[in-house]
Amino acid sequence: MLVSLPSVLRIPLAMLLLFLNVVLHVLPLIALALLKVVVPLGFVRRPLSRVLVLIAESWIGFNNVLFKLFTRVRWQVEGLDGLRRDGNYLVLSNHQSWVDIPVLQKVFNRRIPFMRFFLKQQLIWVPLLGPAWWALDFPFMKRYSRQTLLRHPELQGKDREATKRACEKFQHMPVAVMNFAEGTRFTQVKHDAQSSPYQYLLRPKAGGVSFVLDAMGKALHAIVDVTIVYPEGPCTLMDLIAGRVHDIRVHVRERPIDAGLIGSYDEDAAFRGRVKAWMNTLWVDKDAQIARMRTATDAASTGH
Template structure:
């Protein structure tokens, strides 16, 4: 608490110094935790792969939770006062199994997911490229933590070797299956990439704040994990002061943030159809899935407009009272 109070005073009296100190502190702590945790993570991760021991798996997750908790403590301690409005359902559980969909604007999004999830949702995982496994520390952490790592084959590679067709889907399903016996939050950014105005214009997107959604990743997760999930969650993130960089987070530049998480219902016949492989083999089910995803995105687009307006209304009210 003393550190937090001291940092608040610095941010108020010398903003430039406060930003520099916050960024330097965060960089040092995150680097130290990453390198310090890499050795036990490697030891437990290798033990998990060789022996399959549940204790090794649980220890790997505890190391990841500690890393996330340390980062979150930095957010609460060294950043200036902020207006972060976060809404989650009351009945989400640490031992639950959830699919989470979200809009995507910045590298900061994943840190925000980790921040809001601590002690409320299971460890968040997301689909990654298998090639990331060769990145020191980070890639191996993804592998040991059972992030679904996908090998994607280009059209050219499939043309040369037809046996590769469908292999990426099989691999993704196998990777998802590793989560079946443990709590999880599997995150899917349905837009497939970060939002930019250039991408928005190029797509001719029908949404004001969003790119066009994709249904393949979510369908794959439902197919692989459908019988085990406790619900599908929809997360909406807004940055009223503009899309931040990762450095902006640790400088304390994200003064205003809105996060809304809620359950979304999927028609039972559609869910069962996808679970039984219909998205890949039945054009009617695939079309129904696209229609449902577009409805979710229309609602999200309207929600973003409302959330941004609420920030503007509060700011206007505060200005008029000063």
Template sequence: MSIRNIVGHFIGTISVIIYFFNTVFWVIPIVILSFLKLIPIKSWQKLVSYPLDGCATAWIGVNNLNQRITSNTQWDVEGVETLTLNDWYLVTSNHQSWVDILVLQRIFNRKIPFLKFFLKKELIWVPFLGIAWWALDFPFMSRHSKSFLAKNPHLKGKDMESTRKACEKFSTKPVSIMNFVEGTRLTEEKLKRINGPYKHLLKPKAGGMAFVLSAMGNQLHKFLDVTIYYPEGIPSFWDFVCGRVKKIQVKVRILSVEDILNSDAFGMDYFDNPEQRARFQRWLNQLWSEKDHTLTTMSSSK
């Protein structure tokens, strides 16, 4: 093993240790505040949510400092100049590696509200994490399968209704909702097996985004279309913490959620109307074609 590799592994180990202790440090106040938020007074819960988000933001801030200290990655980021903490965002991105999460947290930290994901309602029972996610206002979705609804038709629409109710807290407090529409991380094997229309992307799945828009469309203002590109190839988490990722390019495009909702592409009857589903899928496919073209341009200029 060369000296360069030994140094890289040493840096990676130090970086992972910092990530670990930083996470443990901030998990403690988050869990304590989570139990305080159980007090069923809305004004109190809203008040407690601010230091909770502050803890999560500080956790990301220390992670970002860790990255600056342990790596010399060059960051080329476009499109974040006009973002604010006082707006409501729906965010999507191509998904290639677990590093994508760190990239998104780094470029958006303190620029937009803390990124949150829709979670299955069953995850609320995960020890400690479940209550932490709940306290951090990660929206829990309630989805019934088609077979279940066929046996219980009186429950049709109840899942969306319960999710909308769970998201009411976001009407007065800005939020950023993250959704990876590809549904899984990109690999060369998946790209070849699927044999889709895109050179750099997997086929997008409209259901998740449609669910978010149906449940929260009137509360969200801006749609952030994020394109992440790694000029040297898709890195692993270990590559990243060892400082082997020399450059990361990110382009952010801002669209209006209102324009999407008012266009022919999307309708509130998405889940009941096959024609509406097809229109929205075509709109998302077009968005993905543009993203694929952007990635082709970025790869040709490296």
């Protein structure tokens, strides 16, 4: 019924309910997180961490219900068999839009451990969401540009140390660490500026992936390789809320973690070359997967 409302009523109502869902879940998140800080005892912090994850999964679950009520998205998701809630995964995905995040949350909520994203340090100041991400142990990272490192060589390796510290807290809990290996959302302008060798992807950044693999070590069980396609083209969160996104395709593939992928990315040039070659091969496969998914959806839309 709600999806049939006129857009002038449907969109404000959907946004209001999404905002109320944020408030109702974020306030207890922050309260419990502060309690975890005030009482820094392991036997208190561990159960509180589990409760925080349950609240976050409830938050995502209600978001999914709202999107189902207010939109008519046709989903095609492949490859979820065999994933475990008690596993530890590195989740890799292509990145096209902020819609990717609710898509990943819908697909994986309560199927694998609660996903944590690496976030830019300044995002901690986002009202409501920033404190919620902090409460849920999302790792906040401060990345340094090549120009900054040239001016301040003493900062070399600081991002790696921060990654290790962020991952240390995940050693004793089931976790899925999410990484958009392209480092930014795909646009044709960025693609052309990079002279990307891939048709549908930007060049992957192997360093961030390598740092997580090195920091988590044998705690990770597998890599979850995710490919997302929007057959109608680029879209925004407002497009999703307004019901202008009608088709979403997601392909999931679980990949083993080769022992040869764990090592010192900064200090070993030969190892760095192997990781880059592995990432490039993965991206060639992903580019081909996107082409297949686009061809399949194009054929479906034309009735072939």
